[in-house]
Amino acid sequence: MIYPSNINPDFTDFGETFKFDDYDDDAFQMIMEGINLGDHSPTLSWTSSEKLLATEVASPFQTSLATSPISFEIGDKDEKKKRKRHKDDQVIHVFKTKSVKEIALDDGYKWRKYGKKPIRGNPFPRHYHKCSNPNCIVKKKIERDTSNPEYVLTTYEGRHNHPSPSVVYCDSDDFDLTSLNTLSFQTRTYSYSHSAP
């Protein structure tokens, strides 16, 4: 039994796949080590324009890719400035998903939307969400990538202090890992449980 964490238990429609442009070996490698897929190597990376840098690799992989201990910082100077407000130990994750619809990356956690703002230079608004769990302060922001409007950037801040309400299990016997070459996390390839293994 492989336990790859909860990436997208309620896959609906992210275009054809959960796919990334270009290639960044380091970022990709860290994510895949977390997922622990062994020798199988899906194609995953960040766009070169964003130059996402891995800035932290901390504790063991958690219950969700979206809340994995890997955090990224966008290499752009202005962007770093904007992020200065965050505490140094703030864990920030940025995920980029191809999506034809204005929908959030579904990571298995329950979120409550609390705001929407037009962002300067971006024709699409940014959406603000908080984790619905009473004592959890994790937030996520969702916005379209200006340089690539068919992609959606999902930014997570903080770590959940509780397990995901929806945990993914993957049975290696009937699941072809090589099909992850395009990271197509569709529900039919997984079975789910709401309790720990």
Added chain:
DNA sequence: CGTTTTTGACCTGCGC
């Protein structure tokens, strides 16, 4: 009827 979304108002940090 409880939960979530919507949306305008309010707050905060920053540059000038």
Added chain:
DNA sequence: GCGCAGGTCAAAAACG
């Protein structure tokens, strides 16, 4: 201090 931009609040509306 002022104005702008981004982030949050909270009441009302919508939803299931």
